[in-house]
Amino acid sequence: MMRRLPSLNGLRAFEATGRHGSFTAAARELNVTQTAVSRLVRLLEDRLGFPLFRRHANALELTAQGQALLSGLTDAFDTIARLTESVTAMRGGPVLTVGVGPTLAVTWLIPRLAHFYRSHPDVEVRMATGGATRPVRDDWTCTIRRDTDALPGYNAECLFPSTVVPVCTPKLASTLRSPDDLRNATLIVVSHMPNEWPHWFAAAGLRSPVHPAGEVSFESNVMAMQAALDGVGVAIAQIPYVSDALAAGRLVAPFPIVAHTVGGWLLEYRAIRKEDPALLAFRGWLHQEADRARQVENMLVKQGSIERREGPSA
CATH class of the missing domain: 3.40.190.290 (D-Maltodextrin-Binding Protein; domain 2)
Incomplete structure (x- = not known):
């Protein structure tokens, strides 16, 4: 069965932004521009059909859907990181x-x-x-x-x-x-x-x-x-x-x-x-x-x- 997944770049941008509460901080972590992060998150929201953040003048606030998605994504990315480290550590x-x-x-x-x-x-x-x-x-x-x-x-x-x-x-x-x-x-x-x-x-x-x-x-x-x-x-x-x-x-x-x-x-x-x-x-x-x-x-x-x-x- 083929998985129907949103953009992984968009998911990474959203997860980093949600953890930091800031597009700027997420951009520093991902080594891209703030504009790129904001655009990736917006495209993800368009793909999902609902907003993930409430955008205020000086802050971002997760919506209920955003909070639910963030907790699962953070666990998933942590699992991927651990798996990658363990496989990298394997020697032939x-x-x-x-x-x-x-x-x-x-x-x-x-x-x-x-x-x-x-x-x-x-x-x-x-x-x-x-x-x-x-x-x-x-x-x-x-x-x-x-x-x-x-x-x-x-x-x-x-x-x-x-x-x-x-x-x-x-x-x-x-x-x-x-x-x-x-x-x-x-x-x-x-x-x-x-x-x-x-x-x-x-x-x-x-x-x-x-x-x-x-x-x-x-x-x-x-x-x-x-x-x-x-x-x-x-x-x-x-x-x-x-x-x-x-x-x-x-x-x-x-x-x-x-x-x-x-x-x-x-x-x-x-x-x-x-x-x-x-x-x-x-x-x-x-x-x-x-x-x-x-x-x-x-x-x-x-x-x-x-x-x-x-x-x-x-």
Whole structure:
């Protein structure tokens, strides 16, 4: 069935005029002259067979028909605008959804995505919060998480080992001479990861319980890393969380001891997705970035900035 619609230009002119209450304001929005808007509205009124405005000397007043038409048109144009935006946002290339913990996403993955897009401009990467702390969803293409084994039914590829190191600002580090000085410092703790500090203390040779002068607890690693950057205290961090900040000198490792913990950072995906074009591109790029991350750690070891040590068995 063919729709019998009035002029869309006339409807746009009327809707803008009705919202603003002025031909002049509508003309500015539509980037045409006031005369053009007034003429389009007049032609629309002629087409409909009734007036939409009562024209006064210094004001426009909507008629009852004008009020009814305006409310429906505004909703309709808003719907068209939203639809246009959503279609414009759609990409024709492969789409990849990766589940990843918020801290790794913010501190490591997102800062590197520009490099991925330069090499693979046709692939759209969508991130979902999860991977490290939430169950993997079936609609995700892959996940990056820290664990000892792959999830049931998933292939797992190791990206880099799980290692922790104390970090703080250079100013705070200048007050620390040995690991034992941490007893007089404020330690930053992540509430759901209470064993990270004890693990590092054991690797550093501090066998007895360490009771710091102060302790600040956060619910997430993202908040803990920001607190370290703000000089709140000394945080214990996974190397990927702080590798960029260490390389830039925004954070330092006051005691160059990296403790290996159980497990590692894994890229996981179902076997059925192995040949997915987006995943193939992402996997190759991700392993290259992981290799670079390991090279940075190796460089710091050679420079004496950090030293690897094994923590206690889990």
